[in-house]
Amino acid sequence: MTLKLYVDRMSQACREVIIFCKVNGIDFEEVRIDLSKRQQLSPEYREINPIQQIPAIVDGSFKLSESHAILRYLTCAYPGIADHWYPADLYKRAKVESMLDWHRTTFPRGPGSYFFYAVFASAVGRPLNAKAAARTEKNLIAALAKIESVWLQKKGRFLLGSNQPSIADLSLACEVMQLEGLDEKEHERILGPFKRVLKWLDDTKNAMAPHFEEVQSTVSKAKEKLQKQRNAAGSNTTQSGRKPVLHSKI
Amino acid sequence: MTLKLYVDRMSQACREVIIFCKVNGIDFEEVRIDLSKRQQLSPEYREINPIQQIPAIVDGSFKLSESHAILRYLTCAYPGIADHWYPADLYKRAKVESMLDWHRTTFPRGPGSYFFYAVFASAVGRPLNAKAAARTEKNLIAALAKIESVWLQKKGRFLLGSNQPSIADLSLACEVMQLEGLDEKEHERILGPFKRVLKWLDDTKNAMAPHFEEVQSTVSKAKEKLQKQRNAAGSNTTQSGRKPVLHSKI
Missing domain, CATH: 1.20.1050.10 (Glutathione S-transferase Yfyf (Class Pi); Chain A, domain 2)
Known part of the structure; x- marks a missing residue:
């Protein structure tokens, strides 16, 4: 199942996750959570991330939030990410x-x-x-x-x-x-x-x-x-x- | 060489590092950097941590700052730390x-x-x-x-x-x-x-x-x-x- 990124490109924390995936050839689906419409507070998004902040990811059945934690996870979970x-x-x-x-x-x-x-x-x-x-x-x-x-x-x-x-x-x-x-x-x-x-x-x-x-x-x-x-x-x-x-x- | 902790127990970030070492039986020397005297800004301490914040550690020739980074490091650098x-x-x-x-x-x-x-x-x-x-x-x-x-x-x-x-x-x-x-x-x-x-x-x-x-x-x-x-x-x-x-x- 494709990795899902819940993001708004207006957020720098979201941009870093998107850039990482693109640079490292990780296939993903970008799901826009529009900050200007406060969509991060919606009941639907609460199911993805009860902290109600972006970015968050869903990788199969695994849900994760916080951009630094997501970056660390992606470097380990996906094969072939360069050590640097x-x-x-x-x-x-x-x-x-x-x-x-x-x-x-x-x-x-x-x-x-x-x-x-x-x-x-x-x-x-x-x-x-x-x-x-x-x-x-x-x-x-x-x-x-x-x-x-x-x-x-x-x-x-x-x-x-x-x-x-x-x-x-x-x-x-x-x-x-x-x-x-x-x-x-x-x-x-x-x-x-x-x-x-x-x-x-x-x-x-x-x-x-x-x-x-x-x-x-x-x-x-x-x-x-x-x-x-x-x-x-x-x-x-x-x-x-x-x-x-x-x-x-x- | 004994692990050195540069800390002031008035700081919660320092307390977490001290507690971790004590609970896990890691031998250490506690070097007080007195926040009330702004000792973290001294030229001597700058040599330990140029960011001039506490806590910092010196482990042999290895220097490290930021409490979360120190905790992660200690769990991996010292043998026998429980996985949890x-x-x-x-x-x-x-x-x-x-x-x-x-x-x-x-x-x-x-x-x-x-x-x-x-x-x-x-x-x-x-x-x-x-x-x-x-x-x-x-x-x-x-x-x-x-x-x-x-x-x-x-x-x-x-x-x-x-x-x-x-x-x-x-x-x-x-x-x-x-x-x-x-x-x-x-x-x-x-x-x-x-x-x-x-x-x-x-x-x-x-x-x-x-x-x-x-x-x-x-x-x-x-x-x-x-x-x-x-x-x-x-x-x-x-x-x-x-x-x-x-x-x-x-």
């Missing part, structure tokens, strides 16, 4: 785990709030909030500084000095690339100082071409669509009549 | 991973802020903040409700319906038991409605007796010490002269 994604070696794997866990202990706090208030809110029908974004920006900058100075090293193109990407590269790159929802000037202001991070994002995208860019394009398409809606509704108001509080977003 | 802590079976392990990741995607947001503002702040020299705690309380309650109704099941005393604890039980129990820093009335108000959670906390404590309670006692001792300081300083002011904004805390 989730190394079997005890020490290498432990370092990938440390990277994955740092991502999870760090990003849901400040940076996650920044992404929500500066980029993502409008896509799920909530207002953007420049004040709240500004309040959490310093956490995002601190997290980017740690990626630049600790997790990326002089040797190796990928996290932890590796020459090939792991699931930690894929997941963290999807997280950081939510910033593509910002307009160019803001994107440059936030990410510009982090040269290694920018190069690593490019390297990760290229290592997973063309799938990374294809799946990630949801963000730029949504940004363009919103911009068009705004232009059509008048120069300084959103469709709902609210003044936009940040330049341009997805 | 981190099952080798693909499907059972994936479920434990899902639980660990849910903990990390859920608790750093609202519940983590609640613990900080209502319980932990005074222990690291910052003021408690009843308003901020109240704002994040609903996230904590929602998380407890998910543990009660989804992760704990009718069958089995532990998470995911297991009869023996995994590293996910240990870690999440340490997280939730930060609430022991609250006074009894507040503790009852928050946790009282969650009967399964209360029973699971007891079962987890008992399964890891006497080590769980011994390590966890740091929280109650700190609470008592702070209470005495307050009593000595006068009925309604803290040592710093600030009015306490919540009843009694660690």
Whole structure:
């Protein structure tokens, strides 16, 4: 039976699972759970994932949620996945785990709030909030500084000095690339100082071409669509009549 | 060479690593990194963990940070650790991973802020903040409700319906038991409605007796010490002269 992914490409956690499957030739059926319609809260989806979040997978009779857990599972459950994604070696794997866990202990706090208030809110029908974004920006900058100075090293193109990407590269790159929802000037202001991070994002995208860019394009398409809606509704108001509080977003 | 743990027992993430080692008879040296003195930011500790957070371990020449990554590593690196802590079976392990990741995607947001503002702040020299705690309380309650109704099941005393604890039980129990820093009335108000959670906390404590309670006692001792300081300083002011904004805390 084909693997089913319950996802919305507007979510970076969903994008990482879709990209992984595509890059590794895992056949799957994509079932859209539309966040803007709050479909993750429907009784039908509750049967798939009682936690009512996406992504989730159903593989035969096996149900699983949480993107990092899904990535780990897929590397082990499907044959022929290259070792660099989730190394079997005890020490290498432990370092990938440390990277994955740092991502999870760090990003849901400040940076996650920044992404929500500066980029993502409008896509799920909530207002953007420049004040709240500004309040959490310093956490995002601190997290980017740690990626630049600790997790990326002089040797190796990928996290932890590796020459090939792991699931930690894929997941963290999807997280950081939510910033593509910002307009160019803001994107440059936030990410510009982090040269290694920018190069690593490019390297990760290229290592997973063309799938990374294809799946990630949801963000730029949504940004363009919103911009068009705004232009059509008048120069300084959103469709709902609210003044936009940040330049341009997805 | 003996395993070194860089920890402060005031941190729940550190307590889970210490308890795991004690319960499983892993010999270790405990190196205190005093959070109240911000020793995690010292140049010496930076050499151990450039991310400047605790816990971290040094095992021979191998350095590792992030408590979940450390727990996973210890279950594999040390001989004779029972399988239930981190099952080798693909499907059972994936479920434990899902639980660990849910903990990390859920608790750093609202519940983590609640613990900080209502319980932990005074222990690291910052003021408690009843308003901020109240704002994040609903996230904590929602998380407890998910543990009660989804992760704990009718069958089995532990998470995911297991009869023996995994590293996910240990870690999440340490997280939730930060609430022991609250006074009894507040503790009852928050946790009282969650009967399964209360029973699971007891079962987890008992399964890891006497080590769980011994390590966890740091929280109650700190609470008592702070209470005495307050009593000595006068009925309604803290040592710093600030009015306490919540009843009694660690």
